[in-house]
Amino acid sequence: MLGVVAGTSISISIDPAGGPYPLAIIIAAVLAGSLGFLEDLRGLPIAVRAASQLGVGLIVVVAVSSCWWWVPVGGLAIAAYMNIANFMDGVNGMSSVHGFIVGLAVATIGFTGLGPTWMIPAGLVLAGSFIAFLPWNLLPPRVFLGDVGSYVLGAVIATILVSAAMSGVPLLTLLSMVAVYLADTGYTLLSRIARGERWYESHRQHVYHRLEDLGFGHLTCTAIVGGATAVCASIGILSAGSGYWLLPILAIVAICGGYISLPVIFARKQVPRT
Template identity: 50%
Template sequence: MSPLLALVGIVALGLSLALPVVVKPLLKRLGVIDIPNDRSSHSTTVIRGMGVAVAVAILVALVLSLATGLVSVDRSLIAIILCMVAAAATLGWIEDFRGLSIRVRASAQLLVGAVGTVALATTIDDSSYWWVPVGAIAVATYINAANFMDGINGISGMHGVVVGLFYSAAGVLSDQLWLTVAGLVLAAAFAGFLPWNLGRGFVFLGDVGSYLLGATIAAIAVTGLLAGVYLEYLLSPVLIYLADTFTTLVRRARRGEPLYIAHRQHVYQRLTDTGLGHVQVSLLVTVLSALTGAAGFVSATAAAPLAVSASLFAAAVVALYLYSPRIFRALARRRAAADA
């Protein structure tokens, strides 16, 4: 690791660790708090909006990577990602502070994705404009996936760390320094948030943080796809999040339930209902995401038999996750029967 790359990572980590000292009392004075609802996995009001600190850490670190000359090739890609991330985080902050209608939120998310993808297509390859609708939908989809999945302590911070590390490794393997830098910054910034989210007097990311997480991952993924990075590198670390979100929405749609109403039907939420703690579930989601990520990295470049085996392994991991609440519920019943 070069000294400049290490410096950028340390700045992202350090700012994310230190800024909450200032941001937390400010959020308290502004009354930015999370009030438990039907979707909540906590029972007390908690300060939210700490994603502001993580956003500043990511944006400063990305600017530093440009200012120091660390990223001298494909500088515009980092700049576009930076703008997309800043726009999404701002949207999330408005949602935290004032609230927005579903229509306005969805339109703004699609706009961030569309404008960002147009800028990327213009920079990378003018023939890629047909990707604009795909990019818009991808960004909006993952912003909402990250928002839906941000319901227990540790899960978003760990997700940012694991996806960031995989993306950084993908940059090394693809010889694309911008991707190495962006992935490292993502991982370091969310690693710095974890002590605040898991420690005593914990705080939440809020919409500003979940929008930030989703937009950063989606912006990096869309950029990587247009830049020729293997799809498996970009998609495999986020399969668990996507599978949980998609299957939950399908299940609720089949029941005729309004998709925008708060609920506790996600797989990770049902896992906490089996008796597992927040950190246990967050670790499970993270480990399984790491397994699908590793499988994707293998399948991207391996010979056909090994690639197929890796893909089947990733599918089995996703299936195991989706079925896991039943497994842990059965184990809990057996323990209860044994203790009776």
Template identity: 45%
Template sequence: MILVLLVVLLLSGALPGLLRPLLLRRGVIDVPNARSSHARPAVRGMGLAPWAAVVVGMVLALLTGAVRVDRGVTVIVLLVTCAAAVLGWVEDVRGVSVRARATTQLVIGLAGTTALALALGQSGWWIPAGALAIAAYINVANFMDGINGISGLHGVTVGLFYALAGQLSGQGWLTVSALVLAAAFAAFLPWNLAGGRGSGPVFLGDVGSYLLGGSIAAMAAAGFLAGVYVEYLLSPLVIYLADTAFTWFRRVRAGARWYAPHREHVYQRLTDAGLSHLGSAAVVTGCTVAVGLLGTVAAQGTLATSISATLAGAVVVVGYLASPAVARRLRRRATDGSRR
């Protein structure tokens, strides 16, 4: 397994340097719009690097025996991940209509969940829910990919939590798949966090965010059907889900077109309040770690412990949603104090 992870780290860390000039020549450029948190065009589509690393890593894990049980489940998770990444790449290069994109995401979710239900001997009643969940989280990961570092940190964080869930649940395929995902996004982080320096920023693009959302959703669906505690699977995703749902609610309530580009997510409003990209991504990641740990405690503890951990997790979520207002207030106080 160590060899597999080293290969993944090497590929995901080295490929961006080779891909950047190729993507520049193809004109795969991210032009700032109403949703953007950057001010100048940048190369996108660099999610090809972690995608290649994930594919090679999972194939190596299967060939070397790192995954010995539920190998079919591992293959299905990888196929769902690749299907999502392909859709993202088409979006990066040519663009896809909202209807075609949503339809394709649902087809990916439907095919993936059906295959998982058959492989794990589960009822077909779960298939519609799984299809919707996979399609939804692909979009959630895409919506949340708006500042440097946030998606890379999310991939690392969720990957490590899912690897722990696999260990605690006796699901070796989940541990291996999650570690490969975490390694791939960890190696890409330096490229993304160095955005704006040297040769300029590079972004995952839709291929990278769809890769992230598809892989996490596929692992979560497979883990749920395999009997992994839902707390293990859901808690590391709560902050992303809460941010997306809260932002959607605010926009609908204000009468805005919820599907139009915008920069009203909590993490984006944190940057508007004065935090750097890394600072905002760190807030998201810190809250994700806190809720993930509390979810793990809730799954393993007594009833009283579980209730306490769940309530504490809810407090973290509320605190995160309120963090832009807190950051603005602190900034005003600091500004007022410096004028005196």
């Protein structure tokens, strides 16, 4: 959280032309990190936690947009991705790699002129802040991200993507960066609801959880999710401005579908635990 705040503050002092968007990133990081810190220390009831996450999203969107319909849409998007990032923070290194890949993709969009220039420092700060955490969390794992870290990751990514959408960046390009996380969480949530389970309770049924149970190590799971995310993000960036959208969508859907199918495929092959 402090890395995101410090890095973004420095970028504002160097180039204040980014408008309200860099400030929104700081607000998102501080509010989400503070909420996650309370959750880590004391725990919060589900209703209080959900209302607080939505409050964070609404405050951030109000800070950057005067368009009334963006407020509920953007607020819900930020609150939702805070939870998604928290759900996907289950093996060592995955969140750091996710923040790094999405940050590089965001910076690439700004650098290539596909989006506003404020996305360059925003992406680099995001990538740098989370890749700096990787050595502490991977080999050997000594520190865990916790709610404070995963909330910051989700809120900052969602704030950048919502702000970029407001700035005219194609939605397909933005969603491609988070497609794998959305697919894993959406598939798992719908599956639990269909089975009549209490979907809001803690569980180990995400795709990456099931791969881990089949014997895949943390590093392998992180590499699979990170690799799929990088490929989807590359497809989304390459499709921006091309006028073609059907083939990129089909490719991203195929990648996400293949990822979701991995536990079934390898369970049939009876991969030995290593």
